[in-house]
Amino acid sequence: VTTSLTQLRIDRERLLSRLDALGEIGAIDGGGVCRLALTQIDGEGRDLVVSWMHDLGLRVEVDGVGNVVGTWPADRFDAPVMTGSHIDTVATGGRFDGNLGVLAGLEVLETVIRAGVETARPLAVAFFTNEEGARFAPDMLGSLVFAGGLPLEVALDTVAIDGAVLAEELDRVGYVGTLPCPARPPRAFVELHIEQGPILEAEGVTIGVVTGVQGISWHELVFSGQSNHAGTTPIDMRHDAALVAALTVVAVRRLTETTPGLVGTVGRIDLHPDLVNVVAARASITVDLRHADDDVLTEAERTILEQVGEMAAAEGVTFESSRLARFEPVTFDPAVVGLVEQVAVEHGHTARRLASGAGHDAQILARVCPAAMIFTPSVRGISHNPAEYTEPEDLEAGANVLLDVMLRLAGAGGDQSRGGDGS
Numbered sequence: 001v002t003t004s005l006t007q008l009r010i011d012r013e014r015l016l017s018r019l020d021a022l023g024e025i026g027a028i029d030g031g032g033v034c035r036l037a038l039t040q041i042d043g044e045g046r047d048l049v050v051s052w053m054h055d056l057g058l059r060v061e062v063d064g065v066g067n068v069v070g071t072w073p074a075d076r077f078d079a080p081v082m083t084g085s086h087i088d089t090v091a092t093g094g095r096f097d098g099n100l101g102v103l104a105g106l107e108v109l110e111t112v113i114r115a116g117v118e119t120a121r122p123l124a125v126a127f128f129t130n131e132e133g134a135r136f137a138p139d140m141l142g143s144l145v146f147a148g149g150l151p152l153e154v155a156l157d158t159v160a161i162d163g164a165v166l167a168e169e170l171d172r173v174g175y176v177g178t179l180p181c182p183a184r185p186p187r188a189f190v191e192l193h194i195e196q197g198p199i200l201e202a203e204g205v206t207i208g209v210v211t212g213v214q215g216i217s218w219h220e221l222v223f224s225g226q227s228n229h230a231g232t233t234p235i236d237m238r239h240d241a242a243l244v245a246a247l248t249v250v251a252v253r254r255l256t257e258t259t260p261g262l263v264g265t266v267g268r269i270d271l272h273p274d275l276v277n278v279v280a281a282r283a284s285i286t287v288d289l290r291h292a293d294d295d296v297l298t299e300a301e302r303t304i305l306e307q308v309g310e311m312a313a314a315e316g317v318t319f320e321s322s323r324l325a326r327f328e329p330v331t332f333d334p335a336v337v338g339l340v341e342q343v344a345v346e347h348g349h350t351a352r353r354l355a356s357g358a359g360h361d362a363q364i365l366a367r368v369c370p371a372a373m374i375f376t377p378s379v380r381g382i383s384h385n386p387a388e389y390t391e392p393e394d395l396e397a398g399a400n401v402l403l404d405v406m407l408r409l410a411g412a413g414g415d416q417s418r419g420g421d422g423s
């Protein structure tokens with residue numbers, strides 16, 4: 001890509017006005033949005049984004065689970081450099097989560113089209129069905145089907161929390177498409193998203209270079225001791241399940257303090273019989289551990305279970321553990337991650353590598369093509385909340401990094417394999 005191409009910049013006002021217009025569909029008090037996947041409101045949001053895609057002359061295609069892909073040039077069928085995200089929200093969502101990635105992608109394509117730039121590879125912007133998982137489980141459902149991680153028939157039979165069947169809702173909003181899924185993998189995938197956490201703002205950094213998505217481990221631990229009188233039972237004769245539960249809370253925190261990058265949470269504690277004057281006979285707790293490195297996460301799980309075993313034995317309490325969930329970490333493509341960092345620095349921005357604490361469509365696309373993400377700061381780290389906000393200059397910076405990264409991935413100049421499969 002020539003120097004002049006890397007000097008192309010997006011139109012901030014155009015991006016902001018599209019974010020505002022989409023944010024009006026399903027708007028709720030406090031500036032937020034409620035656009036649950038495949039509701040009529042989501043259908044209206046889809047129609048608006050698709051109308052913008054048509055206005056730009058993109059080839060707009062819909063697959064069997066309602067994922068929408070807009071491609072430029074419209075007559076190019078070889079594997080594109082793709083960006084995108086989702087436009088469904090949680091019930092009390094903000095205007096930026098997901099929507100930014102789709103509308104910044106649209107802005108990137110409009111900038112390229114208006115400049116008359118030809119790239120060696122086509123460019124595409126997509127939005128994926130039901131990323132949030134707030135109405136249908138699992139989350140990231142559309143991108144999973146797109147990448148071949150979930151059979152289409154299974155996805156279509158999914159029943160929503162309100163009892164609706166996905167296939168019927170898809171049909172009702174008019175988004176049953178013919179593009180096959182799993183889809184042919186893109187050449188590469190880069191997603192711009194708000195951080196949804198406080199790190200970038202706290203460190204005064206403009207661009208988050210996302211290295212991957214951290215792995216998640218959920219366990220339930222059940223401690224069994226002996227209930228007894230709180231006044232008459234000597235301390236050294238107790239088998240107190242609540243004590244071991246409490247020690248586990250502390251052990252989890254201590255482990256995070258000695259393991260860089262580890263986060264750990266005991267979010268639930270249930271005591272039985274749960275009475276003021278009775279030593280607890282049973283305690284049931286959950287342990288949520290997350291880390292970007294699977295080996296570190298596995299070691300953290302082992303360490304906690306070992307420590308719990310020792311603490312339980314010392315108190316004469318038995319325990320059982322069961323695994324509730326385990327997702328391996330996703331590592332993004334080092335070359336694309338490096339490119340994001342390089343472009344951010346060339347644009348004069350502060351940049352920082354970090355792993356995503358939340359799940360995103362890009363982690364699913366990473367199964368089938370080189371993928372990476374760009375984060376922009378979230379004010380006070382707030383997300384999944386109407387108060388979610390990102391400063392306009394940060395939105396602009398993120399969209400420009402996305403533009404430049406996509407241009408470099410797509411390469412300069414027209415490809416001669418127009419219309420061929422080229423990949």
Ligand SMILES: [Zn+2]
Binds near residue numbers: 097098131
């Ligand atoms: Zn999102």
